[in-house]
Every structure is written in structure tokens, then in C-alpha cells.
Amino acid sequence: xxxxxxxxxxxxxxxxxxxxxxxxxxxxxxxxxxxxxxxxxxxxxxxxxxxxxxxxxxxxxxxxxxxxxxxxxxxxxxxxxxxxxxxxxxxxxxxxxxxxxxxxxxxxxxxxxxxxxxxxxxxxxxxxxxxxxxxxxxxxxxx
Numbered sequence: 642x643x644x645x646x647x648x649x650x651x652x653x654x655x656x657x658x659x660x661x662x663x664x665x666x667x668x669x670x671x672x673x674x675x676x677x678x679x680x681x682x683x684x685x686x687x688x689x690x691x692x693x694x695x696x697x698x699x700x701x702x703x704x705x706x707x708x709x710x711x712x713x714x715x716x717x718x719x720x721x722x723x724x725x726x727x728x729x730x731x732x733x734x735x736x737x738x739x740x741x742x743x744x745x746x747x748x749x750x751x752x753x754x755x756x757x758x759x760x761x762x763x764x765x766x767x768x769x770x771x772x773x774x775x776x777x778x779x780x781x782x783x784x
Contacts, residue, residue: 714736714774
């Protein structure tokens with residue numbers, strides 16, 4: 642019986658020595674998941690009314706489809722948007738119930754004119770901040 646107790650204590654000591662003193666806990670995953678982040682491009686006006694030739698295209702609105710995966714109603718969500726080496730922040734305010742997918746269009750990104758043969762860059766969206774109806778918050782910067 643004494644040997645079993647000693648063996649368990651020794652194993653616990655070895656295990657404690659192997660675990661670092663400061664363990665960094667993983668950042669909690671975002672409570673809101675971005676399902677879709679996209680901008681459509683439309684052909685611009687024709688060069689002349691009789692010609693079916695356009696030299697430009699225009700960007701449409703930024704579309705973000707997201708789902709609140711938490712168990713609480715979200716009231717404010719801030720998205721980080723990266724596109725062509727620039728960043729922007731989009732804030733969506735409302736009542737976003739748990740488990741419901743929301744599809745919103747943000748016109749802030751529409752109307753940018755590009756040459757017809759240029760690329761059609763697509764944004765990368767991430768959730769930066771969420772405020773819940775109970776006053777609690779989640780931030781991508783929290784540790």
C-alpha cells in the first residue's frame with residue numbers, strides 16, 4: 642500500500658515538472674461565424690449607346706452572411722474587412738438571435754470603378770467585436 646502511494650506521488654511530481662509554469666490558454670473562438678463575404682462586379686456603361694462594349698466595371702455592395710453561434714442574442718457586431726492591402730471596419734447593429742443566419746449588404750463598398758480587364762478582388766471578413774443583449778462583450782483581442 643505504501644509503495645502505491647509513493648508511486649502515485651512520484652508520478653504526479655514528474656508530471657508537474659513537465660508542465661510549464663505559465664500555460665497560455667487558447668483564445669475563445671468567435672461567437673459569430675462569417676459564412677460568406679463577397680462583392681459582385683457589374684459591367685459599366687457601354688462606350689456608345691449603339692455599341693455593346695464597356696471599358697469599365699463597378700463593384701456592388703459588400704455582402705456578409707453570418708451566424709450567431711453563441712447562446713445569447715447579439716446586438717452589435719463589428720467586422721474587419723481586408724481588401725487589396727486596405728482595411729475597413731463595418732458595424733452591424735440589430736438583434737441577432739442564436740442560431741440564425743443573417744445576410745446583409747453594405748453599400749459602403751459599392752460603386753468603385755475599375756478597368757474592365759482588371760482583377761475582381763474579393764474581401765476577407767473577420768469578426769472583431771460582439772456585444773450581447775445582456776451587456777457582455779467578446780473581442781478578437783481578448784486573451
